[in-house]
Amino acid sequence: MPELPEVETVRRGLQPVMEGAKIVKAEARRKDLRFPFQKDFVARLTGQTVTGLGRRAKYLLADLGSGDVLLMHLGMSGSFRVQKAGEDEAPGRFHHARGKDAAHDHVVFHMSSGADIVFNDPRRFGYMKVIARNALDDEPLLRGLGPEPLGNEFDAALLARSCAGKKTSLKAALLDQRVVAGLGNIYVCEALFRAHLSPRRLAATLATKAGQRKGVAGGEPTDHARRLVEAIHAVLNAAIKAGGSSLRDHRQTSGELGYFQHAFKVYDREGEPCPTPGCGGVVRRFTQNGRSTFWCPKCQK
DNA sequence: CCGCGGGCCTGAGAGC
DNA sequence: TGCTCTCAGGCCCGCG
Numbered sequence: 001m002p003e004l005p006e007v008e009t010v011r012r013g014l015q016p017v018m019e020g021a022k023i024v025k026a027e028a029r030r031k032d033l034r035f036p037f038q039k040d041f042v043a044r045l046t047g048q049t050v051t052g053l054g055r056r057a058k059y060l061l062a063d064l065g066s067g068d069v070l071l072m073h074l075g076m077s078g079s080f081r082v083q084k085a086g087e088d089e090a091p092g093r094f095h096h097a098r099g100k101d102a103a104h105d106h107v108v109f110h111m112s113s114g115a116d117i118v119f120n121d122p123r124r125f126g127y128m129k130v131i132a133r134n135a136l137d138d139e140p141l142l143r144g145l146g147p148e149p150l151g152n153e154f155d156a157a158l159l160a161r162s163c164a165g166k167k168t169s170l171k172a173a174l175l176d177q178r179v180v181a182g183l184g185n186i187y188v189c190e191a192l193f194r195a196h197l198s199p200r201r202l203a204a205t206l207a208t209k210a211g212q213r214k215g216v217a218g219g220e221p222t223d224h225a226r227r228l229v230e231a232i233h234a235v236l237n238a239a240i241k242a243g244g245s246s247l248r249d250h251r252q253t254s255g256e257l258g259y260f261q262h263a264f265k266v267y268d269r270e271g272e273p274c275p276t277p278g279c280g281g282v283v284r285r286f287t288q289n290g291r292s293t294f295w296c297p298k299c300q301k
Numbered sequence: 302c303c304g305c306g307g308g309c310c311t312g313a314g315a316g317c
Numbered sequence: 318t319g320c321t322c323t324c325a326g327g328c329c330c331g332c333g
Binding site for chain 2: 319321323324325327329331332333
Binding site for chain 1: 324325326327328329
């Protein structure tokens with residue numbers, strides 16, 4: 001489910017109840033999520049103060065007083081909710097009028113702030129791991145990640161360079177977290193639409209001819225690359241402002257829905273008229289690398 | 302190394 | 318009502 005805007009929304013919801021508070025008690029209610037929990041997972045969290053809550057790509061990172069970092073990933077269906085300590089934790093199958101099945105409340109942090117933070121994940125593609133902060137650079141889950149799309153170093157030149165020599169489609173390249181870290185299927189479709197670029201275009205065409213050979217440092221970006229970076233910035237910032245997109249699972253930690261799904265131009269809009277003024281095309285869908293791509297074949301070239 | 306397809310899980314919705 | 322089938326916002330792994 002969650003792409004960068006949803007994870008950032010979750011981070012902003014958790015920050016006020018986690019930062020500066022102590023994890024009085026941690027519960028892992030099953031032995032695994034996507035991966036088995038570490039044997040010392042609960043022990044390394046218990047009694048620790050959370051000194052900061054950050055985000056890298058689609059990961060949340062909670063800094064602990066011990067020098068450890070708690071790494072959290074929401075997978076496809078993970079969500080956090082914040083509730084008052086002892087409140088109505090899981091009385092029935094469905095609670096909080098949120099359609100969340102309590103059977104999938106897998107991890108709970110009881111905070112000294114008086115908040116219980118509950119991680120719910122029906123599909124269990126999410127995971128959590130505690131690692132030493134001084135080993136972050138060696139962490140396999142983080143090591144290959146490319147630049148933050150909203151970070152200073154991510155610009156047209158860098159994008160063009162990392163697409164240089166890529167034989168794959170532009171769509172697949174943008175989904176590759178080594179190229180840029182944090183985009184997923186929705187925001188790739190939306191960014192390509194806003195940039196009027198075809199998802200089928202060869203990724204290497206973002207660099208000029210001179211720069212298309214892989215690894216050429218001076219590969220000049222094309223106007224296409226500039227347009228695409230602008231579109232990525234715009235769509236991510238707008239989505240964060242809207243609290244993310246709620247299709248099925250994503251909720252803000254308060255339980256509120258995000259509402260950026262209403263602003264989708266093409267995602268999940270197969271058959272609708274293209275929203276580009278004067279285009280007159282129709283939004284189409286097809287499958288690329290096993291994922292649905294939504295686009296307007298008339299104005300995305 | 303690179304790109305692709307399969308697999309991991311559960312649940313919602315469509316069609317019969 | 319209920320069954321079967323498809324699809325879903327992610328990512329690791331193994332294959333060619």
